[in-house]
Amino acid sequence: MKQLIILLICCVIGFIVTFIHVGISRTGRVVSKLQQEVAVKEARNQYEQLEIARLSGPQVITSFAAQELGLVQAKPHEIFVLDAK
Amino acid sequence: MFERNSFLAPNVFTVKKRMRIVMYAMLAIALCITGRLFHLQLFRHEQYSSQAERTIYNYLAEDRLRGGIFDVNGRSLAESVRTHSCGIVKRYVKDKNATIDFLAQTLGISKNQINEQWKKHKNFFFVAKKIKPDVYMELAGVQRKALGQGMELTPEYERIHPFGQSAIDILGEANSKNVGLSGIEQMYNEEMTQDISKKRAKRSARGDIIYDRHLKDKVNVGNVYLTIDQTAQFYTERALAKAVELNHPQHAIAVVQDPHTGNILAAASYPAKDGQSLAFQFTYEPGSTFKGIVIAAAIDSGTVAPNAVVDMEHRNWEVAKGFVVRDKQHNKDYLSLAEILQLSSNIGAGKIALEIGGKTLFSYFKAFGFGSKTDINFNGESKGSVSPYSTWTKVDLATKGYGYGVAVTPIQLITAYSAIANGGELMQPHLVDRIEYTGGKVEKKAKPVKIRRVLSKETAQTMRALLQTVVEVGSGKRAQIKGYNVAGKTGTAEKLSKEGGYAKRNHVVSFCGMVPATDPQFTILIILDNPEKYAFGSTAAAPVFKEIAEPLLVMKAVAPDQLDF
Numbered sequence: 001m002k003q004l005i006i007l008l009i010c011c012v013i014g015f016i017v018t019f020i021h022v023g024i025s026r027t028g029r030v031v032s033k034l035q036q037e038v039a040v041k042e043a044r045n046q047y048e049q050l051e052i053a054r055l056s057g058p059q060v061i062t063s064f065a066a067q068e069l070g071l072v073q074a075k076p077h078e079i080f081v082l083d084a085k
Numbered sequence: 086m087f088e089r090n091s092f093l094a095p096n097v098f099t100v101k102k103r104m105r106i107v108m109y110a111m112l113a114i115a116l117c118i119t120g121r122l123f124h125l126q127l128f129r130h131e132q133y134s135s136q137a138e139r140t141i142y143n144y145l146a147e148d149r150l151r152g153g154i155f156d157v158n159g160r161s162l163a164e165s166v167r168t169h170s171c172g173i174v175k176r177y178v179k180d181k182n183a184t185i186d187f188l189a190q191t192l193g194i195s196k197n198q199i200n201e202q203w204k205k206h207k208n209f210f211f212v213a214k215k216i217k218p219d220v221y222m223e224l225a226g227v228q229r230k231a232l233g234q235g236m237e238l239t240p241e242y243e244r245i246h247p248f249g250q251s252a253i254d255i256l257g258e259a260n261s262k263n264v265g266l267s268g269i270e271q272m273y274n275e276e277m278t279q280d281i282s283k284k285r286a287k288r289s290a291r292g293d294i295i296y297d298r299h300l301k302d303k304v305n306v307g308n309v310y311l312t313i314d315q316t317a318q319f320y321t322e323r324a325l326a327k328a329v330e331l332n333h334p335q336h337a338i339a340v341v342q343d344p345h346t347g348n349i350l351a352a353a354s355y356p357a358k359d360g361q362s363l364a365f366q367f368t369y370e371p372g373s374t375f376k377g378i379v380i381a382a383a384i385d386s387g388t389v390a391p392n393a394v395v396d397m398e399h400r401n402w403e404v405a406k407g408f409v410v411r412d413k414q415h416n417k418d419y420l421s422l423a424e425i426l427q428l429s430s431n432i433g434a435g436k437i438a439l440e441i442g443g444k445t446l447f448s449y450f451k452a453f454g455f456g457s458k459t460d461i462n463f464n465g466e467s468k469g470s471v472s473p474y475s476t477w478t479k480v481d482l483a484t485k486g487y488g489y490g491v492a493v494t495p496i497q498l499i500t501a502y503s504a505i506a507n508g509g510e511l512m513q514p515h516l517v518d519r520i521e522y523t524g525g526k527v528e529k530k531a532k533p534v535k536i537r538r539v540l541s542k543e544t545a546q547t548m549r550a551l552l553q554t555v556v557e558v559g560s561g562k563r564a565q566i567k568g569y570n571v572a573g574k575t576g577t578a579e580k581l582s583k584e585g586g587y588a589k590r591n592h593v594v595s596f597c598g599m600v601p602a603t604d605p606q607f608t609i610l611i612i613l614d615n616p617e618k619y620a621f622g623s624t625a626a627a628p629v630f631k632e633i634a635e636p637l638l639v640m641k642a643v644a645p646d647q648l649d650f
Contacts, residue, residue: 053161
């Protein structure tokens, strides 16, 4: 009977350890999934940032100013440089 | 009464006995289950958890981070974005038609295209590469389902250049594994990359790839900041493209340098190929733009006074028997130094070279940096060619006076002109301003370094004044900018022919100048190699200088140096 009780205790401990491990694994998977989502969102954000960089670059701005707004680039002698002093 | 004979009596299972047997059986079952769970969780945990998380492992496998390349103001020129490629392992696909339907719909590819690939390849083929994050999420969603079996999502990187092909000849290329292949990408590969995981994969019975990973704790990649200003680069490329459209040259180069620091602000090449910047790799005989260097050497060495005049020998000068130099562009018998430059007289420059002498001229060439690499550290930089003066004949010496018999690179010539611009000091040219590591460390690369003084301040000032007259009244008129004094020199050089001698129809036209001439902020060199129609430096290259310089003066808010305009 004594042996039986020891065995039963071992089983219970085994179950507990297993369930804890399962719990950890499950949490790990959730963490991994979240990490994946973060990475994907970061990549998406990076794409957006690069698109902003492209749109705010001189190529796009210059052509937009000339074609859409009809602006003409000023000649250097037409610009007055104010002395900070 | 029967006596109970324990020996003969049949086995009778008492309730107690039965209960014990059932308990043992239950215990054995429980032990088996526990044992199996123990085995699965403690010994086979890695395999199964990897299998369960294979999408994540896919994501992290063979991960190599790569820093970006930025212009001097922090505008992104090249950055890596994590993407995926989608491949198919045919034998693991459960339902071919359903998988193809799904892939075609998700990836926006025609079914026929996938079917063709399917027929073409025995076992594995890529369906799509550089898959964007949103599409990847859709694909990853079915990975554990039957529909996703046989589908492999492998991480890779897309190197994005927000400004397209701009400065691509300098930036170079990096592949989908984040490895630099050419240009700055290759030169600074070590500083820019870090392996953050190592791939170890095996295939399970179902055909899934199970990755193992090893992550490094610290991420420390470098972002490379160039001395290039993207806005200056845009104006330079735009002007060069226009010149190419007009003249149809074989090659075209435009370089902008800050003469005070040696920093390259813009460098454009045509044709633009990944990592093949002609500004550092192209060599050519400079022709008349070299006269500026020779006359500077003559004044600085005291061989010729700035107010000296040179006899034109009736515009037919026999240097040696059988070698005659002619000036057809003027009818003067004597030319001053300013006129030699304005009219681009070969006789004048040749005679001055003879006057200086081989040894002194050679020492000036070397001091200006011709015949040796500039140490700008660009892959494939050429050192040009200046033969030792001991091998020069009288004809060699005279022809070197007007830029023949020497091979220079654009970066060498512009750096030499920058020395004239900044008061006589040869500055170390720089292309990389700094490297900023994610850990916070900043490595400054572009500290202004004076290599040596090549001209006295007075000589440099005299040269600027002489070169200014070239633009005011000489061959460089088309480089004039209203409100600003411009100094520069045109060049039109015939190219060596394959048959020997110089080809009359093949030539290189160029212009090298600085603005404002009183305190130069920019040195600009334009080279058009072998234009389709015969052109001159004065007509084809000088206007490009103006086209580049004007917006740069506005951009940097450089005040005009002319008082009355």
